[in-house]
Amino acid sequence: MKKDFEKFQSFKKFPAIYKSLDEISLVVRSACLASEFDEEAIYLILLSVSEACSNIIEHAYRFLPEGYIELGIALDQNSITILLRDGGKAFDPLTIPPPNIHTNIDERAIGGLGLYFIRNFMDEVLFFSVSESESMETGIPAGNFILMTKRKGNGK
Amino acid sequence: MEISHLDYKHCEVFTVVGRVDSFSAPRLAQALADSTSQNRFNLILDLGKVDYVSSAGLRVLIDVQKTCKYTGRGEIVLVGVPKRIFETLELAGFVSLFKFFDDLTTAVAHF
Numbered sequence: 001m002k003k004d005f006e007k008f009q010s011f012k013k014f015p016a017i018y019k020s021l022d023e024i025s026l027v028v029r030s031a032c033l034a035s036e037f038d039e040e041a042i043y044l045i046l047l048s049v050s051e052a053c054s055n056i057i058e059h060a061y062r063f064l065p066e067g068y069i070e071l072g073i074a075l076d077q078n079s080i081t082i083l084l085r086d087g088g089k090a091f092d093p094l095t096i097p098p099p100n101i102h103t104n105i106d107e108r109a110i111g112g113l114g115l116y117f118i119r120n121f122m123d124e125v126l127f128f129s130v131s132e133s134e135s136m137e138t139g140i141p142a143g144n145f146i147l148m149t150k151r152k153g154n155g156k
Numbered sequence: 157m158e159i160s161h162l163d164y165k166h167c168e169v170f171t172v173v174g175r176v177d178s179f180s181a182p183r184l185a186q187a188l189a190d191s192t193s194q195n196r197f198n199l200i201l202d203l204g205k206v207d208y209v210s211s212a213g214l215r216v217l218i219d220v221q222k223t224c225k226y227t228g229r230g231e232i233v234l235v236g237v238p239k240r241i242f243e244t245l246e247l248a249g250f251v252s253l254f255k256f257f258d259d260l261t262t263a264v265a266h267f
Binding site: 019099113114116 | 178179207210214222240248
């Protein structure tokens with residue numbers, strides 16, 4: 001697993017505030033362009049990253065301004081993987097029910113839509129947490145991780 | 157994200173440029189609430205120059221639509237929605253909750 005972790009380049013930490021979304025988006029966009037992703041894929045990747053960061057700010061940190069989001073990017077010829085790490089409350093995606101997208105407007109709630117988008121837009125999504133003791137054993141930093149992979153040209 | 161606002165006789169037009177995400181969505185919400193709080197419920201949102209609308213932006217659209225429909229005196233309609241954003245709205249099941257127009261003239265004529 002540590003070996004997998006080492007493929008990530010350009011780790012950068014941002015304050016866990018909405019204002020960071022612009023800069024995070026710029027970093028991811030430039031990596032996507034360097035890797036020759038098309039605009040359609042870039043749109044889906046940036047929207048997913050925005051949703052994931054918003055979830056971290058809102059749910060992991062509950063808007064505590066001292067939180068951080070660490071961004072890592074791994075590129076190969078056919079895919080990009082975005083890593084986001086935070087030090088907030090661990091997130092279990094299984095506790096988030098899928099949104100009911102078929103109700104009328106009066107009953108419509110927006111909760112869970114961000115995660116729903118991420119799962120629809122990215123090809124692989126992985127959530128996990130590393131405790132302090134696991135971090136000592138593995139050398140992987142402690143925190144909550146989301147890994148999102150997008151492959152080129154699969155039409156998703 | 158930038159928002160410009162034009163008052164017409166029967167409706168108000170908001171033109172948005174850039175990204176509507178968690179950072180910028182509150183400004184869009186405020187701009188639209190400024191109108192609804194003055195009992196103006198015929199709203200047109202031009203999204204032709206928008207890069208993306210995140211779930212935070214969708215929340216704003218739904219909240220405003222609820223406000224407008226609740227009064228029974230208007231609605232918010234969407235203009236020039238780029239294909240990618242339309243697909244996102246479709247995925248969220250929002251398409252049936254809004255009217256869509258290709259151009260501003262047709263949307264203004266709707267009210």
